[in-house]
Amino acid sequence: MATVELVEYDAAPPEVRAIYDEIRAVRKTDFINNFWKGLANNPDQLRRTWEGIKEVMAPGALDPLTKELIYIAVSVANKCEYCIHSHTAAARSKGMTDPQYAELMSVIGMAHSTNGLVTTMQIRVDDVFKVGKQ
Amino acid sequence: MATVELVEYDAAPPEVRAIYDEIRAVRKTDFINNFWKGLANNPDQLRRTWEGIKEVMAPGALDPLTKELIYIAVSVANKCEYCIHSHTAAARSKGMTDPQYAELMSVIGMAHSTNGLVTTMQIRVDDVFKVGKQ
Amino acid sequence: MATVELVEYDAAPPEVRAIYDEIRAVRKTDFINNFWKGLANNPDQLRRTWEGIKEVMAPGALDPLTKELIYIAVSVANKCEYCIHSHTAAARSKGMTDPQYAELMSVIGMAHSTNGLVTTMQIRVDDVFKVGKQ
Amino acid sequence: MATVELVEYDAAPPEVRAIYDEIRAVRKTDFINNFWKGLANNPDQLRRTWEGIKEVMAPGALDPLTKELIYIAVSVANKCEYCIHSHTAAARSKGMTDPQYAELMSVIGMAHSTNGLVTTMQIRVDDVFKVGKQ
Amino acid sequence: MATVELVEYDAAPPEVRAIYDEIRAVRKTDFINNFWKGLANNPDQLRRTWEGIKEVMAPGALDPLTKELIYIAVSVANKCEYCIHSHTAAARSKGMTDPQYAELMSVIGMAHSTNGLVTTMQIRVDDVFKVGKQ
Amino acid sequence: MATVELVEYDAAPPEVRAIYDEIRAVRKTDFINNFWKGLANNPDQLRRTWEGIKEVMAPGALDPLTKELIYIAVSVANKCEYCIHSHTAAARSKGMTDPQYAELMSVIGMAHSTNGLVTTMQIRVDDVFKVGKQ
Numbered sequence: 168m169a170t171v172e173l174v175e176y177d178a179a180p181p182e183v184r185a186i187y188d189e190i191r192a193v194r195k196t197d198f199i200n201n202f203w204k205g206l207a208n209n210p211d212q213l214r215r216t217w218e219g220i221k222e223v224m225a226p227g228a229l230d231p232l233t234k235e236l237i238y239i240a241v242s243v244a245n246k247c248e249y250c251i252h253s254h255t256a257a258a259r260s261k262g263m264t265d266p267q268y269a270e271l272m273s274v275i276g277m278a279h280s281t282n283g284l285v286t287t288m289q290i291r292v293d294d295v296f297k298v299g300k301q
Numbered sequence: 302m303a304t305v306e307l308v309e310y311d312a313a314p315p316e317v318r319a320i321y322d323e324i325r326a327v328r329k330t331d332f333i334n335n336f337w338k339g340l341a342n343n344p345d346q347l348r349r350t351w352e353g354i355k356e357v358m359a360p361g362a363l364d365p366l367t368k369e370l371i372y373i374a375v376s377v378a379n380k381c382e383y384c385i386h387s388h389t390a391a392a393r394s395k396g397m398t399d400p401q402y403a404e405l406m407s408v409i410g411m412a413h414s415t416n417g418l419v420t421t422m423q424i425r426v427d428d429v430f431k432v433g434k435q
Numbered sequence: 436m437a438t439v440e441l442v443e444y445d446a447a448p449p450e451v452r453a454i455y456d457e458i459r460a461v462r463k464t465d466f467i468n469n470f471w472k473g474l475a476n477n478p479d480q481l482r483r484t485w486e487g488i489k490e491v492m493a494p495g496a497l498d499p500l501t502k503e504l505i506y507i508a509v510s511v512a513n514k515c516e517y518c519i520h521s522h523t524a525a526a527r528s529k530g531m532t533d534p535q536y537a538e539l540m541s542v543i544g545m546a547h548s549t550n551g552l553v554t555t556m557q558i559r560v561d562d563v564f565k566v567g568k569q
Numbered sequence: 570m571a572t573v574e575l576v577e578y579d580a581a582p583p584e585v586r587a588i589y590d591e592i593r594a595v596r597k598t599d600f601i602n603n604f605w606k607g608l609a610n611n612p613d614q615l616r617r618t619w620e621g622i623k624e625v626m627a628p629g630a631l632d633p634l635t636k637e638l639i640y641i642a643v644s645v646a647n648k649c650e651y652c653i654h655s656h657t658a659a660a661r662s663k664g665m666t667d668p669q670y671a672e673l674m675s676v677i678g679m680a681h682s683t684n685g686l687v688t689t690m691q692i693r694v695d696d697v698f699k700v701g702k703q
Numbered sequence: 704m705a706t707v708e709l710v711e712y713d714a715a716p717p718e719v720r721a722i723y724d725e726i727r728a729v730r731k732t733d734f735i736n737n738f739w740k741g742l743a744n745n746p747d748q749l750r751r752t753w754e755g756i757k758e759v760m761a762p763g764a765l766d767p768l769t770k771e772l773i774y775i776a777v778s779v780a781n782k783c784e785y786c787i788h789s790h791t792a793a794a795r796s797k798g799m800t801d802p803q804y805a806e807l808m809s810v811i812g813m814a815h816s817t818n819g820l821v822t823t824m825q826i827r828v829d830d831v832f833k834v835g836k837q
Numbered sequence: 838m839a840t841v842e843l844v845e846y847d848a849a850p851p852e853v854r855a856i857y858d859e860i861r862a863v864r865k866t867d868f869i870n871n872f873w874k875g876l877a878n879n880p881d882q883l884r885r886t887w888e889g890i891k892e893v894m895a896p897g898a899l900d901p902l903t904k905e906l907i908y909i910a911v912s913v914a915n916k917c918e919y920c921i922h923s924h925t926a927a928a929r930s931k932g933m934t935d936p937q938y939a940e941l942m943s944v945i946g947m948a949h950s951t952n953g954l955v956t957t958m959q960i961r962v963d964d965v966f967k968v969g970k971q
Contacts, residue, residue: 169423170791170968171804198429202415205422209805212812215892216415219885223411228400233367234408237374241412241819243555244378246648246782249419250412251557252430255572259432266362268573269611272555274368276614277357278375278384279551281336281350283643284544285383287511288339289303289519295332296386298393298840304523304700305536343537346544349624353617375551377823380514380916385825389840402841403879410820410882417815417911421779421808423787432572437691438834438925439938466697470683473690477939480946483755484683490751491679496668501635502676508639509680509953512646514916517687518680520698527700534630542636545625546643546652549604549618553651556607557571563600564654566661566706645957648782653959657706671745678748678954685777685949689913689942691921705959734965738951741958752951759947764936769903770944776907777948780914785955786948788966795968802898810904813893814911814920817872817886821919824875825839831868832922834929 174207183207186217193221200253232261236271243275308341317341320351327355334387366395370405377409442475451475454485461489468521500529504539511543576609585609588619595623602655634663638673645677710743719743722753729757736789768797772807779811844877853877856887863891870923902931906941913945 176187176199187199187207206213224234235258242250258268310321310333321333321341340347358368369392376384392402444455444467455467455475474481492502503526510518526536578589578601589601589609608615626636637660644652660670712723712735723735723743742749760770771794778786794804846857846869857869857877876883894904905928912920928938 168425168788168962168967170788171422172968200427200430201424202419205424206418208801209808211892212418212805212809215889216418216812219411219414219889222881222885223404223407227404228398229370229404229408233370234404236363236367237370237405237408238412239555240371240374241378241409242416243551244375245413245416246554247416247419248557249424249426250416251555252426252570252572256430256432264362265610269614270357270361270363270368271371272552272611273357273614274363274371275375275555276548276552276618277353278372279379280353280544280548282376282379282381282384283511283547284340284346284350284540285336285381286379286514287507287519287540287543288305289516290335290339290383291302292383292386292838293334296334296390297838298390298842302520302694302699304520306700342533343540345624346537346541349621350544353621356613356617373823377819380822382825385823386838386840399878403882406820406823406879407882409823410816410886413819414812414816417779418808418812420782421775421787421811423784426570431570432574436693436828436833436922438922439690440834468695468698469692470687473692474686476935477942479758480686480939480943483758484686484946487679487682487751487755490747491672491675495672496666497638497672497676501638502672504631504635505638505642505673505676506680508642509646509677510684512643513681513684513688515684515687517692517694518684520694524698524700532630538625538629538631538636539639541625542631542639543643545621546640547647548621550644550647550649550652552608552614552618553604553649554647556573558603558607558651559570560651560654560704561602564602564658565704566658566708641957645953648956650959653957654704654706667744671748674745674954674957675748677957678752678950681953682946682950685913686942686946688916689909689921689945691918704961707958736963736966737960738955741960742954748954752954755947755950759940759943763940764934765906765940765944769906770940772899772903772907773910773941773944774948776910777914777945778952780911781949781952781956783952783955785960785962786952788962792966792968800898806893806897806899806904807907809893810899810907811911813889814908815915816889818912818915818917818920820876820882820886821872821917822915824841826871826875826919827838828919828922829870832870832926834926 169201169205171205171208173201173204175204179207180210182210183213186210186213190217202249202253232258232263235261235263236267239271240275240278244279303335303339305339305342307335307338309338313341314344316344317347320344320347324351336383336387366392366397369395369397370401373405374409374412378413437469437473439473439476441469441472443472447475448478450478451481454478454481458485470517470521500526500531503529503531504535507539508543508546512547571603571607573607573610575603575606577606581609582612584612585615588612588615592619604651604655634660634665637663637665638669641673642677642680646681705737705741707741707744709737709740711740715743716746718746719749722746722749726753738785738789768794768799771797771799772803775807776811776814780815839871839875841875841878843871843874845874849877850880852880853883856880856883860887872919872923902928902933905931905933906937909941910945910948914949 191197235254238254242254325331369388372388376388459465503522506522510522593599608618637656640656644656727733771790774790778790861867876886905924908924912924
């Protein structure tokens with residue numbers, strides 16, 4: 168039901184295969200998920216997105232699991248079914264426990280609720296919360 | 302510019318004051334932010350929301366800072382200006398460093414991008430990502 | 436801070452004035468709010484939108500106040516600041532009481548919360564809820 | 570396709586069964602819809618959500634059908650497929666007629682349109698619409 | 704899985720058939736897509752929407768293909784699966800090439816990303832970008 | 838009111854200055870808008886975003902003005918005030934006429950409306966619109 172055909176490894180041009188190979192190497196799995204197979208219709212977009220993901224999701228000041236939880240939260244608020252499934256699976260593979268998932272869900276639910284309440288009332292930002300001078 | 306008047310402590314009915322007092326005690330500050338003052342027009346809603354926040358944001362399987370990062374992520378995707386400011390301030394007060402904030406921002410930006418790409422292509426969820434039987 | 440100039444009555448071309456006159460007559464007020472003054476840069480869009488609003492918001496199977504409550508609910512979920520303010524004012528002018536507004540807000544908050552929870556879990560629609568055969 | 574397993578009555582722990590029993594009693598039906606079965610993975614979240622729904626959706630200053638119409642409106646703007654189906658079914662069971670549904674749909678469509686137009690033009694809120702002093 | 708029954712030509716009342724006939728004539732095809740068959744439950748809404756679409760999507764200062772690209776962009780950001788599929792098909796039928804589609808996707812992805820980054824940082828609008836005086 | 842301080846040229850570290858210099862060269866102006874000054878708190882994010890923008894917004898299968906119209910459309914649907922202002926200004930500087938802007942606005946308004954209607958009815962995608970086999 169995608170709006171594009173998925174590009175399988177065997178049918179992929181060399182620059183796509185090279186990225187598929189790198190995804191497999193970095194992720195230590197032969198599996199290439201559909202997102203990349205769709206993006207591969209546009210090799211520049213595939214490369215740019217993969218470079219970004221690799222850089223952004225690497226361990227840093229935040230650990231990889233925390234980054235997946237944030238990714239799930241954005242994907243839920245943005246209603247991206249595929250992204251919710253793929254990043255929930257990624258979070259589990261990075262060690263997310265059931266109690267952690269339950270709390271993630273509770274925070275997401277609460278944030279949606281207060282987002283809706285604040286927006287209804289159009290509450291003005293307290294001066295004390297303003298950090299930037301501009 | 303709110304659609305409601307803010308209920309200040311001195312003008313608040315007893316059931317509202319009791320919750321303001323508890324917010325102050327739990328948060329160890331005299332400051333009551335505008336969100337609560339707006340909600341106080343509806344004491345039941347104030348009580349229910351405060352009870353929920355207290356329960357959900359308490360330390361648990363996820364630490365309080367991680368919960369604030371998730372809260373910011375949802376609030377950004379939901380475009381709630383007040384919530385973004387108040388939870389960014391809360392995250393800083395709970396120890397969020399500048400490098401952590403920079404990475405939070407990078408993950409949020411990346412998630413928005415891939416959410417948009419996936420949605421454009423209407424990519425089908427890979428079977429391997431499906432956890433539930435239903 | 437609009438991206439367009441507002442078209443005031445005295446500077447408006449005849450086809451815009453005619454619609455301004457009709458808005459004034461239908462609403463029994465001389466006041467023309469900024470939305471119409473912005474749309475007036477594009478007289479066809481102004482006419483089409485006014486005709487639609489007039490038809491849709493008229494009393495029918497749903498009373499005008501209920502329609503304003505629904506309008507507020509959509510505008511909150513769509514994060515349209517102007518629309519929230521203007522339709523909250525319209526609802527008050529059509530008789531919305533403070534307790535009704537408090538309940539509207541509670542339903543909006545609850546709906547946002549369960550929308551977020553359902554989306555996180557990607558719950559499948561129960562067969563019993565499906566009405567259409569297609 | 571959910572990200573969680575659904576918790577059926579017979580497999581549920583006692584605190585979940587107690588809430589299922591109450592849902593059945595309040596709604597006068599044996600049917601427990603999938604939303605609750607998903608939430609039941611997190612009994613605290615289940616309890617908190619059910620208590621909130623029971624309180625918010627009860628008859629009050631707004632009648633139960635009006636509340637369902639508002640719930641549908643939010644769920645549409647938030648693109649929650651499950652919520653749209655379940656609350657449309659609930660509205661019908663509470664007496665929503667076809668002409669009422671047609672008008673609900675018209676208001677939702679019109680609100681989306683003007684939300685989009687206002688946001689494109691970034692129209693400033695008229696002073697007369699501002700209720701709160703802050 | 705729709706919340707309404709689809710109204711087929713043979714079962715449609717005369718005012719619906721008249722619009723179906725006009726859609727067929729304007730589009731030079733016998734095919735009526737499901738959107739119109741759903742709207743036909745509410746003939747006024749069907750007529751108003753068709754009149755609007757016909758007027759808005761006609762060639763003008765922007766060519767029909769550019770209008771379809773804009774329509775896809777909005778539908779993606781609004782997460783409307785049906786609209787994404789139907790307008791992507793429409794764009795292809797109006798001549799959208801694969802390289803154009805790839806660039807459309809890249810712009811949509813980039814816009815989502817910077818929308819998310821700007822919203823996270825709550826960047827103030829530069830004075831130079833402000834066109835309207837109000 | 839930003840959540841970050843803006844990084845001005847004179848206070849910027851060398852790697853940020855280098856990107857500011859390139860932005861100025863590519864855009865043929867000394868002006869650096871606030872978005873880049875906010876991103877500059879995170880030089881990697883600044884570089885990655887600028888590289889992406891430069892590549893994506895360059896002339897290609899779609900002309901630069903068409904890309905700006907698409908950018909505006911996404912930014913409106915995503916409710917990003919800053920992005921709407923900055924890309925509307927960019928579109929004007931690339932030659933967008935008033936009639937083109939009026940038509941852009943009409944398409945955005947219409948798309949929001951039908952997005953809302955389709956989502957309310959949960960219309961199933963017609964088979965004929967499905968391009969991909971998967």
